[in-house]
Amino acid sequence: AQTVTQSQPEMSVQEAETVTLSCTYDTSESDYYLFWYKQPPSRQMILVIRQEAYKQQNATENRFSVNFQKAAKSFSLKISDSQLGDAAMYFCAYRRDQGAQKLVFGQGTRLTINP
Amino acid sequence: DADVTQTPRNRITKTGKRIMLECSQTKGHDRMYWYRQDPGLGLRLIYYSFDVKDINKGEISDGYSVSRQAQAKFSLSLESAIPNQTALYFCATSDTRRVSGELFFGEGSRLTVL
Numbered sequence: 001a002q003t004v005t006q007s008q009p010e011m012s013v014q015e016a017e018t019v020t021l022s023c024t025y026d027t028s029e030s031d032y033y034l035f036w037y038k039q040p041p042s043r044q045m046i047l048v049i050r051q052e053a054y055k056q057q058n059a060t061e062n063r064f065s066v067n068f069q070k071a072a073k074s075f076s077l078k079i080s081d082s083q084l085g086d087a088a089m090y091f092c093a094y095r096r097d098q099g100a101q102k103l104v105f106g107q108g109t110r111l112t113i114n115p
Numbered sequence: 116d117a118d119v120t121q122t123p124r125n126r127i128t129k130t131g132k133r134i135m136l137e138c139s140q141t142k143g144h145d146r147m148y149w150y151r152q153d154p155g156l157g158l159r160l161i162y163y164s165f166d167v168k169d170i171n172k173g174e175i176s177d178g179y180s181v182s183r184q185a186q187a188k189f190s191l192s193l194e195s196a197i198p199n200q201t202a203l204y205f206c207a208t209s210d211t212r213r214v215s216g217e218l219f220f221g222e223g224s225r226l227t228v229l
Contacts, residue, residue, distance in 0.1 A: 009155070033215050045205065045220035052215065091157055101146070101209065101216040102173070105157040 002027045004094050006106035013082045014114050020067075021077045021109050023092030029053075031097035034068065034075045039089040039108075048090070051075065053097075079111075087113045118142045121206050121221035129229050134193040136224045138206030145211050147189035148218065149173075149181060152203040161204075164189055165211075196228040 003026045013019035025034070036048040051059045051068050058066050063083075067076045079086055092106040119140045128134055138147065146165050150158040150173075160173030162181040170181060178200060180192045193200055203225050207218040 004157075006157075033217075035217055043203065043223045043225075045207075045218075045223075047217055047219075050215055050217055095216055101211075102148070102160055102163060103158075103216075103218055105150075105159070107155055107157045 002029075002094055002096065002104050004092055004104050004106040006090075006092055006109050008109045009107070010110045010112070012112040012114055013079075015082055015084060017082055018078060018080045019082055019111065021079075021090050021092075021111065023075045023077070023106055025073050025075065025092075025094045025104075025106075027073070027094065027096070029096050033095045033097065034066075035093040035095070035103065036064070036066070036075075036077045037091045037093060037105075038086075039091065040085075040087070045091075049077070082113050084113050084115065087111060119206060119208055119219055119221040121204075121224045123224060124222065125225045127227045127229065128196055130197055132196050132228075134196050134226065136191045136204055136206075136226070138189045138191070138221055140187050140206075140208045140219075140221075142208055142210070142219060143186075144208035144219070145186060146209045147183065148207040148209070149179075149189070149191045150205045150207060151175065152205060152223075158205065161191065193226075196226075198228045201226060201228045 032053045034051045038046045049061045063080045089108045093103045148163040149161040164183045206221040
């Protein structure tokens with residue numbers, strides 16, 4: 001079974017600085033999708049960014065970018081110019097390409113932004 | 116208005132009571148899911164449904180049941196609630212036509228079992 005591991009339960013960063021959240025996953029599949037979701041105090045789950053495994057280019061969405069290392073099965077999220085509104089729980093998730101399209105989530109990383 | 120609506124948003128109940136969490140969506144998606152969130156464990160899949168006639172167990176289905184009343188409605192039941200079912204429950208949807216298959220979530224239902 002696929003597993004997703006986020007080894008940093010908590011992270012903190014100064015406002016305007018850059019922070020990287022780590023995620024590793026275990027799979028024997030070659031085609032799959034990876035996601036980062038954000039959960040602010042409102043508890044709504046918000047999609048931040050997604051990456052297709054067949055794409056070598058790292059996905060970018062404004063201040064959010066990923067470092068996708070397929071061979072290492074690593075999928076880190078970089079947040080540039082951190083803002084107070086970035087404070088949230090961040091979840092990494094994996095979905096295989098074929099069969100039941102269920103997402104498997106990591107344990108989450110709580111990000112604090114220090115003003 | 117939210118595209119994926121969960122009711123109730125918060126509920127406190129007692130051990131042994133029957134509880135139903137309801138989910139409805141206006142996104143027109145065919146797939147619906149119920150996840151449970153616990154601190155330090157992330158989100159874990161309880162049940163999922165790919166259409167009205169297709170219901171599947173997730174990794175933690177014991178103690179739960181579901182009903183897909185229509186394409187837009189998917190309810191989760193706890194027949195006899197117990198304290199370790201205290202958690203934040205999320206309903207989510209996805210669209211088969213979207214290759215990436217990302218989930219769209221409701222706002223969550225926080226359940227406390229005393």
